[in-house]
Amino acid sequence: MFRRLPYPPLVAFVLALAPVAASLQAKQPAPEAILMANPNADHPNYPELAAAMDATFDSDRLAAVQSEKAMQQLAANPALAEA
């Protein structure tokens, strides 16, 4: 059961903001415009954005939520319940 930890990396959960923002926007930018290669790919603003997104999460709190859920799953295991 523990071969795969019930705790994933966090950073991509920033995606959860996207539907909220999208629901408020009037129109989408053209795909070809936003997919153009950025000549400044090594710019320090990108890691700064990643750091800002990461800092939004309370990792300890998320870990507590996930652990609680994992423990609920464990508690439902009949073999463990007999321990």
Next chain:
Amino acid sequence: MRPGLLEERAEDLRILARRQSDRVKALYHPQMLAVYASHLTPEEAASLAVFYRTDSARRLMSRTIDKIGGAEDILFARPNGQPLLQEQVRADIGKVARNVAAKLDGDDLAEMTRQVRARPALRKLKAMRPQLEAIRAAMQNEPLTTEENTAIDEAVEAVFDRRFPAQ
């Protein structure tokens, strides 16, 4: 079940999980940056970084964590052990986001509207989603290292050794 047994395992696993999470995040960090760079100018990235450090963004993400328990596929190991698909990532994130959005009050919506208008780069988040979902699925499917598997086994065994010492 003996009182405290599950709590002991939870604490051990929480420590191991944070360590594994940090490793995988670092592994995929360059790919995340590449996605940002392919969609955002440096100025837009800076604007979004400022947004994510605002109180309103932190409040919104705090609520996301509150609702995260419903994201079964992303957050927890599935019994069949099959790889997580990008479609499942999309479905789970959508479910969490809808739950959070449903709890937004008038002030929250007004603030979000103000932020989106003030920061056009926020509108680009949606276009980034497919690529980030694919990376997110790969992160979830990243196998544990031999060391991580060993640490998990030892943590579980240690709890049982403490609870059921040899006679």
